[in-house]
Amino acid sequence: MDAAALELRSARVMIGAQSVLRIPELTVAEGELFAVMGPNGAGKSTLLRVLLGLQPLADGSVHVLGESVNELTGGAVLRLRRRVGYIPQLLYARGELPLTVREVVAIGRTGRAGLWHRLGRADWQAVDYWLERLGIAALAGRGFGEISGGEQRKTMIACAMAQEPRLLLLDEPTANLDLGWREKLVATIQSLYESAHLTIVLVCHEPEVLPPGCRRVALLNRGELLDVGAPSAVFTESRLAQLYGMPLSLARQQDRYAIVPGGGARGWT
Numbered sequence: 001m002d003a004a005a006l007e008l009r010s011a012r013v014m015i016g017a018q019s020v021l022r023i024p025e026l027t028v029a030e031g032e033l034f035a036v037m038g039p040n041g042a043g044k045s046t047l048l049r050v051l052l053g054l055q056p057l058a059d060g061s062v063h064v065l066g067e068s069v070n071e072l073t074g075g076a077v078l079r080l081r082r083r084v085g086y087i088p089q090l091l092y093a094r095g096e097l098p099l100t101v102r103e104v105v106a107i108g109r110t111g112r113a114g115l116w117h118r119l120g121r122a123d124w125q126a127v128d129y130w131l132e133r134l135g136i137a138a139l140a141g142r143g144f145g146e147i148s149g150g151e152q153r154k155t156m157i158a159c160a161m162a163q164e165p166r167l168l169l170l171d172e173p174t175a176n177l178d179l180g181w182r183e184k185l186v187a188t189i190q191s192l193y194e195s196a197h198l199t200i201v202l203v204c205h206e207p208e209v210l211p212p213g214c215r216r217v218a219l220l221n222r223g224e225l226l227d228v229g230a231p232s233a234v235f236t237e238s239r240l241a242q243l244y245g246m247p248l249s250l251a252r253q254q255d256r257y258a259i260v261p262g263g264g265a266r267g268w269t
Helices: 044-051 075-081 101-113 121-133 149-162 179-196 237-244
Strands: 004-015 018-029 033-037 059-064 084-087 167-171 199-204 216-221 224-229 248-253 256-261
Touching (some): 004 044, 018 199, 101 121, 149 179
Parallel strands (some): 167 199
Antiparallel strands (some): 004 059
16 A cells, blocks of 8 residues: 555544544555545544544544644644645535635635735635636635535635645535535546545545545444445445445446445446
8 A cells, every 4th residue: 555644543532431433443545535434423524523633532543644643732733734625514604704715715725824924926826726626716706605505615625725735634525415516526526636646535424425536435333433445345235234224235337336225236227
């Protein structure tokens, strides 16, 4: 395997006396498009918080881009986060972020330059590049609260990419989007993976949102790591039933996947 972007060893998160996440061992290589999948309450968002240094470990270790996250403090944590782009599951409600689309994308550049540094010409060129790259340049002057949910997701991806991250963390980026926008976001993630040469960790509920470049998936349930491997290997009927509490099977067409009710799916026609 290539050099590791992420490494967790005997990692455990406790909330009071309850274990909410336990990862005996997990490694994500640099340049890999890796997915973490599981139902509500599986521990997916907790895992992202651990990677961001926002959730301390009770036991074990976590390394992100070569840094021991649980040993970092103060400015060292901030410097690491400048190399990590993060797009949360919940976006701002209308009116909560009274900025234009271009100004929102510039937040990511400010994160790289530093809060007290005024953005220069090169910074604004980077902002405009990612507006163009994500196909939202025409929205630059629009209010962030005025655009659609799919356009907001693309804006947040542009914001993260303007930061020039080495690692991109996506927490359910297609949540609450219609089918058309879901496919646009899947295509966007695949395009970033192919062209930007960065590591991507995608958290999701369902395999339909896995881009073709995703070759490994970790399955989480109730804070436990159930399996890690190729989608076609880990999406067994027994694992799917364990995750979702009902008989399910996997349908596949080329490098895209879908879960269908019942067992014995043999692929799409």
